[in-house]
Amino acid sequence: MATTSTQATRTILERFPARCPRGSWPAEEYAAAQRAQGKPDAQVVMDLPSDQFLVVTGTTTE
Numbered sequence: 001m002a003t004t005s006t007q008a009t010r011t012i013l014e015r016f017p018a019r020c021p022r023g024s025w026p027a028e029e030y031a032a033a034q035r036a037q038g039k040p041d042a043q044v045v046m047d048l049p050s051d052q053f054l055v056v057t058g059t060t061t062e
Contacts, residue, residue, distance in 0.1 A: 010058030013042065018051045027053035 013034060016027040027044045034042035034055065041057050 010056045013039075013055045013057060015047075015050075016053045016055070018046070018053060027055055031055045 014027070014030055016030070020026060031042045031044050034057070039057050042055055043057075045054050045056055046052075047054050
């Protein structure tokens with residue numbers, strides 16, 4: 001039986017607190033700006049233990 005393994009390599013570009021003013025999405029805005037500047041894989045993920053949104057780049061490699 002063949003098995004595969006994947007390892008995610010991500011870089012955290014910026015951290016934002018989960019609590020933001022109503023109608024404000026600074027992590028999403030930052031990620032969009034990064035994509036506009038040539039980082040097409042910039043995305044927002046939630047880090048539950050720290051209660052923060054992280055803007056990350058990176059790919060999953062096999």
